[in-house]
Amino acid sequence: MKKNILLDLFLTFLKIGAFTFGGGYAMIAFIAKEAVERHKWITEIEFMDLIAVAESTPGPIAVNSATYVGYKLKGFWGAFFATLGVILPSFVIIVIISFFIEEFRSLEYVNYAFTGISAAVAVLIINAALKLYKSLEKSWFSIVLIIIAFSLLIFNVIPTPYIILSGGLIGFIWYLICKKKVVDHS
Amino acid sequence: MTILLKLFLAFLKIGVLTFGGGYAMIPLIQEEAIANGWMSTSSLSLVDYIAISESTPGPFAINIATFIGMNEAGILGAIVATIGVVLPSFVILMLVARFFARFSTNDTVKSIMKGVRPVVVGILLAVMISFTVKAIFNVSVLDFTFAYFDYKALIIFTVIFVLSRLAKKISPVFLIVIAAGLGILLYGVF
Secondary structure: OHHHHHHHHHHHHHHHHHHOEOOOHHHHHHHHHHHHHHOOOOOHHHHHHHHHHHHOOOOOHHHHHHHHHHHHHHHHHHHHHHHHHHHHHHHHHHHHHHHHHHHHHOOHHHHHHHHHHHHHHHHHHHHHHHHHHHOOOOOHHHHHHHHHHHHHHHOOOOOHHHHHHHHHHHHHHHHHHHOOOOOOOO | OHHHHHHHHHHHHHHHHOOOOHHHHHHHHHHHHHHHOOOOOOOOOHHHHHHHHHOOEOOHHHHHHHHHHHHHHHHHHHHHHHHHHHHHHHHHHHHHHHHOOOHHHOHHHHHHHHHHHHHHHHHHHHHHHHHHHHHHHOOOHHHOOOOOOOHHHHHHHHHHHHHHHHOOOOOHHHHHHHHHHHHHHHHHHO
């Protein structure tokens, strides 16, 4: 019985990894359908908690979800097989592509295609940035942080890791100074 | 051996610091690429990697880690880079599942995220400007000049942007395929 759940976890997250593109939020609906509705591994409330946790922890949301659901169900090995399942399709596909991409990329017409694609990538990043901006709680505190982080990065002043870590530190210090309950935006 | 260790540590660092989805890791990857000399011998640029990662299934972070690892040090490189980028999430989420049932409502966590979230938005807005300028003007933001302005790129950019705004549910894969077609048409045929 135990073995079956591990296999089930592995196969379900393998499917999730193989059929969602772009990762992130595209995967949430699929994971909910599989883990909540179909297998009833976690309840809807647990799933909402999981999304909240995934938003406050680093890393891809797909990996966060796989680890969390797997661990809740079957401890370490549950987490291990669910996570392995979700990353395996990406891994195999990219390894295969990388065997021929260099030569493929240097073909003349492929080069034209990729020049066009770089404009599409800019659009994808614009849409992701605007979406994240819209989901953010606007206050003078967050606007000031946005402007500072933006300027530091665009003028290449400090390496990005320090900018991110400073953001967390400033958030925490600000909380200590205010000593009042932080109201969550979501 | 050292190259594998370097790849692992670089992606471990990226994995720890990536909040708010895959694109927020772009500047982290750029900086590691410069520090470690990644992609220097490849005909592919970071934009190409992003495009390919977007048009293949699976999480963006995994795709790009596997890709860079594979190109820098073969299959072992792909394995260590992928483990590196996944490990922080894996460990943190197990700890949260085990010990902190109320993790996301914890005041300390909330206050830290209150600082991290706007910073990530600022970073992403900067990445957005630099990629757009690079795509249309072929220069970095700090060396901005109209000398290399590419009107064909501006046409493709405008078409894709309008399309993505009109059909919000449109798949990124579809946008990339259209852009590739327009690229071949405008640069190859005309």
